[in-house]
Amino acid sequence: MVPEVVAGEAYTKLRYDRRVSSRHDARRALTVFGLLAADSELFEIRSMPGESHRRSVELLARYVDQTFSWVDAIVLLSADDDRRVERLWTVDSTLSAYRFSHQVLVSSSGN
Numbered sequence: 001m002v003p004e005v006v007a008g009e010a011y012t013k014l015r016y017d018r019r020v021s022s023r024h025d026a027r028r029a030l031t032v033f034g035l036l037a038a039d040s041e042l043f044e045i046r047s048m049p050g051e052s053h054r055r056s057v058e059l060l061a062r063y064v065d066q067t068f069s070w071v072d073a074i075v076l077l078s079a080d081d082d083r084r085v086e087r088l089w090t091v092d093s094t095l096s097a098y099r100f101s102h103q104v105l106v107s108s109s110g111n
Helices: 004-016 027-038 052-062 070-081 093-097
Strands: 087-090 105-108
Touching: 004 027, 004 070, 052 070, 070 087, 070 093, 087 093, 093 105
Parallel strands: 087 105
Antiparallel strands: none
């Protein structure tokens, strides 16, 4: 499951990282969308969770001591809303501080 805002964030990070994309060429950054489209079973694009604005603000306020971004909050809510999600792969190990309503293992490159 990939929340659509994560796809957008990945594109944006790659698009504006001059080590990846030149100023006038977005093709390398656009490969993110091609990768996601190539395997819709592996990468299931999800729209925003219900009441995402209100709920994300509440989550960020509840976890004020964490470094969660707004996109992190959307990822956490998306995973928490879907009881089929058993594992969350992320580059941000701090997401493991979130308390899910069901068992979700948070895995990152750091653990």
